[in-house]
Amino acid sequence: MKDKDIIAVFENDLDLVKAIGSLKESSIPVRDAFTPFPVHDVLKMLGRKSRLPYFSVMAGAGSIILVFAFLYYTAVIDYPINYGGKPYFAFPSFVVIIFLLTILITFISTVLVFHFRTGLFPGKEPEIPVPDSSDDRFILTVGVDEGLSGEMRSMAKEILTKSGALEIIETEQ
Amino acid sequence: MKETFNIPGRIKLLALLLTGLGVLAVITGFVTDQPRMWTSLLINNFYYLSLALGAVFFLALQYVTDSRWSAMFNRIPEAMASFVPAAFIFMIILFPGMSVIYEWAEPGIAERDALIAHKSPYLNIPFFFVRMVLLFSLWILLIFMIRRHSLNQEIVDGAAWFKKSRHYSMVFIFVFALTFSVASFDWIMSIDSHWFSTIFGIRAIISSLYYSVAAIILLVLSLNSAGYLKALNKYHLNDFSRYLFRLSIVFGYLWFMQYFIIWYANIPETTFYYVYRVNQPWTFLFYAELIINWTIPFLALMSDDAGRRKIVLIPVSIVVLAGFYISLYIQIIPGSIGELRIGFIELGSFAGFAGLFILIFMNSLSRAPLLTENHPFMKESLDHHL
Known part of the structure; x- marks a missing residue:
């Protein structure tokens, strides 16, 4: 939350998406949107692209190699035991463990990276401008430090009102 | 805006030509090499029967889960399902070839083979046909009911x-799970009559759903390029490709599960099936089955963006449908005729069945309006977006 932001409260996601569209048309930068549930259009219109899936793929590929190396080391090099007359390096018996541990490692590392990158941890104070956005309201914030002049400021307010904002809050210092 | 499918003359001619090619291949087959002809008839018939029934399974899943995105495509699986009666006729035609395909149907085998003698109360020709008639009549009845109620939605609102x-x-999914297991045990697993796998039924069920989704994708896209189903957008394609992607994982899982359990237990009564198939001349096809049906779609459709592009979705669907032929080939041929030969007989009869399938599909599709306008989810489906 920066000072002097314009905070607009909307009743539904359609109005919010419409407002983002008209703000973009007048080239007024939108800082952020807060919605009670994920709205795909908002992600798309704000141009935010998550790189988390790429991380997950890399983590998955990495953990396949890691788990395979671990299994190979334990079952073939360090402590070879003959069971059922199978060769020490019995690949089919590795597959299930590779499969399960890959899912586990990928999942845990993705969760951790997500929390690290977004700065979230248990007990963190929420950074939402209007608490209602976790209930039934849709919030849009327009920042000032992107060089918003007084003229644009009033234009932004006008656009937000037109698109059906229930209320517009302006935070001062 | 009642949109009705008109059979395009060129496609009809093409399908008729394919069917003619198939008839030619079947005649050549019967004259030159009867065992190959019988087995490829079984492969082709099971192939298209799986597509038809899998399409009904897909449709039933959409109904049971109240899926909104797919309402506009309901006619396509319905039309595909109309192939089932034709498949019934072909299964009956197989009767003279049974002793060629099925080891247990050879006359006098029960005296030489104790295991087949033990299984003969179940595996005998009269009971085999009783089961076949029962299965087909159940399927045809249920398909008829689903189709009729779907057409009724057209007339009466509500x-x-x-x-x-x-x-x-719901009834269909329940019945299908039981009956298609029996069908796959009877028609495919009993070829290797000494071998058994309890996972065989679910593999056949998942395969039928998997490959029929690939077929539905191709049919929907070709209808779209012919100017029908204009509301098709990339989000529909995304949902289709998710089906394909997930089912490829399930296929790979089940493929490995059957192999893995037999490999681990290492009991000669079950391992001989795989020992035979991983050795020459089947090695290539054996691994190709897994790579084509799992690895390729898994890697190609992993990203959401790829699944929305026709340029990815069309080749993947075609590759997967080719993979189904390999999958059936490796299940049927090694146990029945035991030599790897693919030529005009196999490919020609496959083309013939494709032509017949397309003819029946187009005929059935043209009988009813393409969109059920009174379907409760039609508007949501036409305007589907994420």
């Missing part, structure tokens, strides 16, 4: 018919 469709869909 969700009552939709609810009935949903009810019959």
